[in-house]
Every structure is written in structure tokens, then in C-alpha cells.
């Protein structure tokens with residue numbers, strides 16, 4: 001998916017360079033790209049924020065953030081190379097006149113990448129400011145962070161504001177899960193292996209589970225999170241994007257629009273969940289105090305700044321049906337939550353049981369084959385299969401045993417680290433490849449589907465079910481599958497083995 005021909009120097013302008021995302025993810029990712037020699041020699045990085053700083057002060061801020069968040073000792077050579085690219089401009093992003101200050105810091109003859117690591121409420125102001133200082137040409141790319149809006153209506157407003165000045169071909173909407181190696185591997189796994197390509201439908205698959213569990217709480221982001229909830233924060237974007245990659249038809253090519261067209265079709269085929277079926281198809285929960293990894297943690301309502309009467313969900317489980325030929329009758333169960341026992345994201349494909357049992361009474365229910373795609377941590381792929389236990393036996397039937405074919409990425413591949421999703425995505429923007437970014441119609445279709453569930457929850461006026469921090473969510477989440485004689489896959493996460 002990398003287009004080498006597009007590898008050219010650019011002016012990478014980071015709006016919101018002092019914010020949390022920039023500090024924790026974007027600046028360390030630029031550092032890693034530098035370390036891997038993946039930044040063009042001529043590329044510049046221009047931080048934009050509203051405080052006045054001398055460039056030297058900004059450089060020190062960047063250095064301390066990289067030291068703090070890159071998770072490794074600073075490599076002096078890499079740092080010196082990155083430092084030489086850094087520049088800083090102070091702009092009040094709501095003031096259109098301020099954008100003139102970019103003059104002299106960016107080169108109009110080069111590609112400019114504007115990364116908006118700011119609240120979405122000022123995306124429109126930034127686009128207008130860039131327009132009014134006459135800086136936009138067709139080579140300018142604008143990167144938008146999620147969430148784009150709070151619902152379909154507000155997302156349309158933001159998309160319209162950006163579209164006033166930019167063509168869709170210039171807009172890169174981030175969903176960082178699309179930059180994760182293992183999420184990308186879903187495409188390779190499905191379409192580069194005939195064993196899966198031919199067995200990937202309602203004839204062979206019983207159901208699919210997608211779990212994105214987090215052990216963290218809301219990490220001091222009460223203001224943002226309480227307004228969003230886990231449905232907007234995780235399901236509307238990350239989980240639905242994973243689902244589309246698992247469920248989409250083969251794209252004709254790996255071009256951005258071929259992939260995005262297929263993902264959109266899946267989103268359009270999602271069966272509506274509304275007041276008529278919301279109780280049967282959804283579970284939502286809110287954590288109470290408990291223990292995560294042996295540490296006592298407060299409940300959601302006892303987090304700093306909490307509003308004690310909040311009904312915001314921190315856990316969501318859904319039964320999702322895709323009304324198309326391939327997936328007729330195959331439920332996709334999705335779950336995601338904060339303060340669960342561990343951080344683990346997995347896609348589990350449960351294949352159908354054998355139609356007839358040859359193996360005697362002890363195997364009256366042969367367990368189905370399972371394909372477990374571990375997205376994080378201990379990235380890898382595992383298939384459970386039944387094998388004959390070797391050896392002679394006096395019985396006429398065979399003894400069978402469930403075993404695993406296990407591919408661990410850390411053992412199979414020589415890379416000593418898996419790149420962070422943001423490294424991949426920053427690189428793709430600089431290369432001008434939109435395949436790993438979300439198109440406007442996808443975002444809006446996802447909001448349309450999610451809005452209907454949120455509306456049904458509001459109408460029901462029921463509070464989320466409490467679950468103790470450090471458990472796998474409310475009991476009703478177990479019931480969602482149990483009433484269909486199924487159960488959630490119990491993850492057996494092992495720590496990645498260090499080489």
C-alpha cells in the first residue's frame with residue numbers, strides 16, 4: 001500500500017503540538033520514523049500552539065516528551081536529526097489573521113501536511129484560517145482526528161466545514177486502529193490465503209466475536225469521556241472499522257477507494273438496532289470500584305471531576321447482524337470496555353461444527369474450529385484443531401485432543417518492535433496514500449447506525465448496569481451469548497517473549 005513514488009519532502013504542520021495526543025503519540029512517532037530513516041531528508045516539522053515560545057523552548061518541550069513517552073532511552077543521533085527539522089509558530093487557531101504567521105515557515109512549493117490534533121470544534125476555524133492566508137493548494141493534505149462529531153448531524157457539520165476548503169482526496173480521517181499491524185493483517189490473512197478466502201461466510205462460520213478490552217479507566221479525560229461514552233469513543237470508530245475489515249467483500253485492488261467502497265457496503269448492511277430490539281441486541285455497563293491487576297481503582301462515578309449522576313456507559317456489548325448474502329444468520333458479537341481485567345483486542349472466528357460425528361460418544365459435541373486473531377498484545381494468529389492422540393488403544397474409536405497451531409508475530413518475524421499505529425499512519429499521510437484513512441461516507445454511515453442505538457438507550461431511560469472494575473463487564477454481557485448457547489472467548493494472553 002506504500003506508494004514510493006509519492007515519497008517527497010513535506011512541511012508537516014502539527015496544530016495542537018502541545019496537546020496530549022501530540023505529546024504521547026505524534027511526536028514519539030515522528031521520532032521513530034526518524035530513527036527508521038523514513039522521513040525524507042527535506043521534511044520539516046512545524047509545531048503550532050497558542051503559547052508564545054522561542055523555537056529553542058519548543059525543541060526542549062519536544063525532547064522531554066519524546067524522552068517521557070517513547071518508552072526507550074533517547075538515541076542522540078536520531079534526536080539531533082529530528083531537532084534539525086523542528087520549527088514553531090504561535091497561532092490562536094480561532095483567529096484567521098494569525099495564520100499569516102505561517103509565512104516564511106512553510107514553503108508553498110512543497111507539499112504541506114496539516115495535522116489537526118485539536119478539538120474537532122475548531123477544525124472549521126483552522127481550515128478557514130489556512131484558506132484566508134491563501135496557503136491552500138491541491139497538494140495540501142489535512143489530517144483529522146477522531147471523533148468527527150458527536151452524532152451524525154454534528155459530524156456532517158464538521159465534514160461540511162472542512163469540505164468548504166478541501167477536496168475529499170486531501171482529507172485524511174484518522175482511526176488509529178487502521179494503522180495497527182495486526183488490523184492490517186486482517187486483509188492479508190483473508191485475501192492472501194485461499195484456506196480462509198473460501199471458508200469465510202455463513203456456510204462455514206457460526207459466529208464472530210470482536211473484543212477490545214482495556215484495563216485503563218478514563219485517564220483524567222472525564223470531560224471528554226463523559227460526553228462521549230464507550231459507544232462513541234470506541235464502537236463508532238475502532239470496532240466498526242475492525243468489523244468492516246472482517247466482513248467486507250474482496251476489494252478489486254488495494255487502492256484507497258476500492259477498500260473503502262467495500263467497507264461502506266458492510267456498514268450499510270448492518271441491521272438497525274432501535275427501541276424495538278435494543279434490549280435483545282445490546283448491553284451497556286458502568287464500572288464500580290474494584291481491583292485491576294492487583295491495584296485498587298475507583299469506580300467511574302468516583303473518578304476525579306466526576307458527576308455523580310452520570311449514566312455514561314464505560315462498557316458496551318452488542319449483537320450485530322449483517323444483512324447481506326455472505327453473512328446471513330451469522331451474528332457478530334462486539335464488546336469493549338474500560339477497567340476490564342487486561343488490555344486485549346482479539347477477533348475470534350468460530351467455524352461451524354461438523355455435520356456428523358464419527359468419533360463416538362465421548363465426542364458427542366466436537367468443539368468447533370476457532371481462528372483467533374490476536375490484535376494486541378502478543379500479536380499473532382492461532383487456530384484450534386482436533387488431532388488424534390498418538391498411540392494404540394483398545395477402543396475402536398480414536399482419542400482426540402484439541403490442539404493449537406499458533407503463529408506469534410514476535411517469534412515469526414525478525415522485527416524487534418511492532419511499530420505504533422501512528423507511525424504507520426503518519427508515514428502514509430506523507431506518502432499520500434488514503435487507504436488507511438476513513439472516508440466521509442463511512443464516518444457518516446457509522447454515525448447513522450450508532451445514533452439509532454444511542455437514541456434507543458435514551459428512550460429506554462434505563463441506567464447502565466454496574467460491573468466491578470477488574471471483571472469482564474456486566475453479567476448481562478454473558479447472557480447476550482448464553483441465551484444463544486454461546487460464550488465469550490476466554491482470552492489467554494501471554495506476555496510477548498522478549499528476544
Ligand SMILES: NC(=O)C1=CN([C@@H]2O[C@H](COP(=O)(O)OP(=O)(O)OC[C@H]3O[C@@H](n4cnc5c(N)ncnc54)[C@H](OP(=O)(O)O)[C@@H]3O)[C@@H](O)[C@H]2O)C=CC1
Pocket residue numbers: 015016017018019020021022049050051091092093094116117118119120122145146147
Ligand atoms: N489524547 C488522546 O489519546 C486521543 C485524542 N484524540 C483526538 O485528538 C485531538 C486532540 O486531543 P488531545 O491532544 O487529547 O487534546 P488536548 O486538549 O490535550 O490538546 C488540544 C490542543 O489544541 C490546542 N488548542 C485548542 N484550542 C486552541 C486554539 N483556539 N488555538 C490554539 N490552540 C488551541 C490546545 O492548546 P492549549 O494547550 O493551549 O489549551 C491543546 O494543546 C482531539 O480531536 C481528540 O479527540 C483521539 C484519540 C486519542
Ligand SMILES: O=C1O[C@H](COP(=O)(O)O)[C@@H](O)[C@H](O)[C@H]1O
Pocket residue numbers: 176214216233234
Ligand atoms: O481512541 C481511543 O483509543 C484508546 C485505545 O487505543 P489503544 O491503541 O490503546 O487500544 C482508548 O483508550 C481511548 O479512550 C480512545 O479515545
